[in-house]
Every structure is written in C-alpha cells, then in structure tokens.
Amino acid sequence: MRTSLVQLVLIGLLASPAIAQTQPPTVxxxxxxxxxxxxxxxxxxxxxKAAHITGDVVVGVELDETGKVTKYVLISGPEMLRSNAIDAAKQWTFSPVEVDGKASTVRSAIIFKFHDLYASTSE
Known part of the structure; x- marks a missing residue:
C-alpha cells in the first residue's frame, strides 16, 4: 500500500501542468x-541521532532513457534527515529502465531508512 501512495504522490509532485498528458510512467x-x-x-x-530522530525519507526521482536521474523531489520525511537523503539520492546511478521493450523516461522513488541509531554519522 505504501508503494501505491508513493506512486500517487510522485505523479502529482513531478507533473507539470503544461505536460500533464505526456507524463512518464511510474515504476x-x-x-x-x-x-x-x-x-x-x-x-x-x-x-x-543525538535527538533520536528516526524515520523514512522518500525522494521522488525521474530517470531519462539512459537511466540518469534528471529530477529530484522530496516527498516526505523528518526535517532533520531530508538534506542527507537528497544528497545521497543525487549520487545514485541506474541502468536504463525499459517500458514495453524500449528504454524510457520513468518516475519512481528512493526510500532512505533512518532507524538504526548506530548507523554511520555525518561529521
């Protein structure tokens, strides 16, 4: 059910009114x-970590036909965790995603989980 909610939010947040009829598919x-x-x-x-802030940060992404991420949109997550999640998302790379047998522009999300208070800490 969570994936469905993420997909609905992605469609709304990444959509531009001018190109609403040519939106890439959401995977x-x-x-x-x-x-x-x-x-x-x-x-x-x-x-x-010191404040015991935990939670998931969901970053919406749009990939072009080569798999390069061309758009990032923060969907949800605790304020103190957002910037590190977006910084990490910008470093992700993907192979092309095919739709109907053809490399395509697509939308999806990356979910960063901040639940382990003993995980790596930024300086």
Missing part, C-alpha cells in the same frame, strides 16, 4: 531498485 520502487547500479547510503546526521 514501483522495487522495480527501480533492480536497475540501481550504485546506491549511496545517506549518512545519519549527528544532531538527528
């Missing part, structure tokens, strides 16, 4: 992860 998060060639971990901010 499930799990399907996108199969195309990830580099997954940068988001560092847990020291101040957030």
């Amino acid at each position: 499930p998060v799990k399907a996108l992860m199969e195309h990830a060639t580099h997954q940068e971990k988001a560092l847990y901010p020291a101040i957030a």
Whole structure:
C-alpha cells in the first residue's frame, strides 16, 4: 500500500501542468531498485541521532532513457534527515529502465531508512 501512495504522490509532485498528458510512467520502487547500479547510503546526521530522530525519507526521482536521474523531489520525511537523503539520492546511478521493450523516461522513488541509531554519522 505504501508503494501505491508513493506512486500517487510522485505523479502529482513531478507533473507539470503544461505536460500533464505526456507524463512518464511510474515504476514501483522495487522495480527501480533492480536497475540501481550504485546506491549511496545517506549518512545519519549527528544532531538527528543525538535527538533520536528516526524515520523514512522518500525522494521522488525521474530517470531519462539512459537511466540518469534528471529530477529530484522530496516527498516526505523528518526535517532533520531530508538534506542527507537528497544528497545521497543525487549520487545514485541506474541502468536504463525499459517500458514495453524500449528504454524510457520513468518516475519512481528512493526510500532512505533512518532507524538504526548506530548507523554511520555525518561529521
């Protein structure tokens, strides 16, 4: 159910009224992860860890036909964790995603989980 909510939010947030009829298809998060060639971990901010801030940060992404991420949109997540998640998302790389047998521009999301208070901490 969460993936469905993420997909609905992506459609709304990444859509431009001028191109609303030519929106790229949204692929499930799990399907996108199969195309990830580099997954940068988001560092847990020291101040957030000290404050025991936990949660998921969802970053909406749009990939072009080559798999390059061309757009990033923050969908949700605790304020103190957002910037590190977006910084990490910008370093992710993907192989092209095919739709109907053709490399295509697609939308999806990357979910960063900040639940382990003993995870890596940013300086």
